[in-house]
Amino acid sequence: MIPATVTLGDLERDALTEILNIGVSRAAANLRKMIDEQVTLSVPSIEVLSRRRAARMISEREIADLIAVRQDFDGPFSGRALLIFPETNSLDLVRAVTGGELSNDQVVEIEREALGETGNVILNSCLATMANMLKRSLTMTIPEVLRGNGDMLFEVGEEGAAEGLVLFLYIDFAVRKRDIRGYIAMIMGIPSLEVLKELLDEFIERVVGQDA
């Protein structure tokens, strides 16, 4: 069960979705500049799940192995952010961002680097937007690229895994006429989520005002 203190209400969920939408839009703008191509990114919805549930859900939806870009963040709330793609989609993404002029071997060769860079842009934009919109500051580590299944990515079975929850976002990624489906996950402890919830409430108060 997810504790009531961190259960997001409808408005809180909408607010977080919108903040991350701003984040991925910023990321898309940055990617457009990088590759000089139309890139759109959007976050249709968000869920809060236990790590185990998140791992099970992603394994239900994705048959292939997963590839992820991981960055830790620290500040008033801290945790670990993951940008996850099915492995098959990751090569598509690399081809898309590299312009499709590379041979297959070359794509595989630079996959890690290209993914790390793309992931960094997206995750950085998201986290920076969150910090900005919530009027706090966050620091981030440099990105790491990893492969594995849901259990591994969400560290199911590791110490403290029962505590942590996952903010789970779907991300639609359209670039060079390719539609690439991916996920953003933020693994956070309960105290961090409590802080996040408070900050979201402040944000809603600011935005909605008398209509709340």
Added chain:
Amino acid sequence: MPEIDDNAEAERTRSALGAAGASGTWDWHIDSGILHADAQFAELYDLDPQQAQAGVPAETFFSAIHPDDRARMRIAVAGILGGAELFSKEFRIVTPDGATLWVHGRGRSFLDANDEPIRFTGLLVDVTERKRTEERLRIAQSAGGVGTFEYTDGFATVAVSDEFCRLLGLHPATSLPVRTINNVVQPGDAPLIPQPRSGIIPDTLDGVFRVSRSNDGAERWIARRGEIIRERSGYRLIGVIYDVTQTKEQEARLLELNETLEMRVEQELTERRRTEEALRQAQKMEAVGQLTGGIAHDFNNLLTIIIGNVDAVLRRFDVSSDPRARRSLENALQGANRAASLTQRLLAFSRRQPLDPRPTDVARLLAGMSDLLTRSIGGAIAVQIDAEAPGLWRVEADPHQLENVILNLAVNGRDAMPDGGTLTIAAHNHVVRDEDAPASVPAGYYVCISVTDAGVGMSAETLARVFDPFFTTKEVGKGTGLGLSMVYGFVKQSGGHITIESAEGSGTVVRLFLPRNLDNEHAPAAPMVVAAQGSPSETILVVEDDDDVRAYTVGILRELGYRVAEAHDGATAVRLFDRDEFSVDLLLTDVVMPAMSGRELADILWDRQPELSVLFVSGYPRDAIVSDGRLDPAVDLIPKPFTYLGLAGKVRELLDRRPSRT
């Protein structure tokens, strides 16, 4: 970077949108805070169309939005103003006439060179109808427990509804991989979604599948129904699934109930037939028992007289007498004895034989019979006695009758082996446990005595009837047909059980199961005391309604030296007893008499003289002194017909048992 400053192009776009059913468009200039809207938008928002086109404050955007959706839409717009590029929301607006409409607002922001949003444009589409339809569909799915799916052949994923996911225990999603769905189906069942590009167009979507729900592993039955839509390149499936586990379980229970019902009826009938059969058998036995018991009673009186008198004459014969007359008398006596043993068997079979059970050591009993067995079986037959001598438990049984029974079985065994062979008589301890108790022997501790021959055996039909009285396979004159009935009667009366196992050509095993006797007392050695004389100081009162039997009895007792008083019924006996002429030491009375039974008489006299010794005489004791076929403790009985020696011994035994009067 998109540029839509061209008004002509915007106008074309708007008219195209209007033709597509758009309800209105807007163009929000973020820097100036002015909202431009078209005529349809103005109508929905109750704005003046001219003004709307010219521009109204941006805040107007929220004015028509349903209060419950306003906060949500402010957050969504904040996203756009903050830099989000895409806008796609469904929300309610309240029209000037008070109607609530569902609209889908779809738009996007445009950024300046610094990536700051400058305009937010979009269109509103009235989706009220679609929204209601969706709502009806959603309620139909959740209330009816029906999940929908749509699958186009060749795709790796299936479009599914939340209820679809819930039914299979999957996390709600709008689309799932084919493999994820089929993984839920139990191995061996057909896949819920056909494998992509299998090249075969399914005939029907109707089917039932066993699934293990993904979240809790519960096994459920899922039914699938739907339609197959053929398309040029292949097919598309649109269908529903729903849980039919309850129906399936009810079907299974009903089926099981039906099956077991038949079985239970069959069992019940078999049991009833068996009980009826047992009852019929018991009634038959009871009737035959009544009859034979009655006959035996009268017969025993007659035999007592015959045997007594022949016996008396023989005792008076001396060596000088005519040897032929003596032989004739001896033959007569032998015949009468045989008749007596026949009535004894009749009584045994009818279970009216008074038994005198006592703790008996079967091993010792068999050892004692060894001579007798060898002599009466002998010849071509080897008799082997095999008893676990030291460890064998005691049984409680009448030892004389038990000897009789064993002898009887041994003789049967002998007769089954006309060409000779080995007859084995064995005894061992036998424990029957609850779980493996055969129908004929209930659980308990027994001594099993088996008599095994290697003879001709019996057919199943014969086997079924062996315990019936007067059933015999022996030639006329060779057997009475009472042997096994007597054995059966004895065993039952002793609280035991009997089994018989035989097949034609492979011998017969008869097993007697006698209950273990748990009393520790040792079996008293009961040697027959030979001739015991009396004295005139010992007075015996003889009560017998049959004059001949009384005369015979009185004769023997006087000959033995006792002082004897006699009475032909109870009342006379009581008067005689009260006369004070003499004190009576022993009452010897018939059990069955008119008016007052021997038992009643004894009770009266015991009232007057509690230490009085009483010996009952009977050919047919009925229930007067016997309960459950056993003598009441402290009751002594001598069966008719009795012999001189038998009576002498029993009378002496009783008189000697009295506390010594010094």
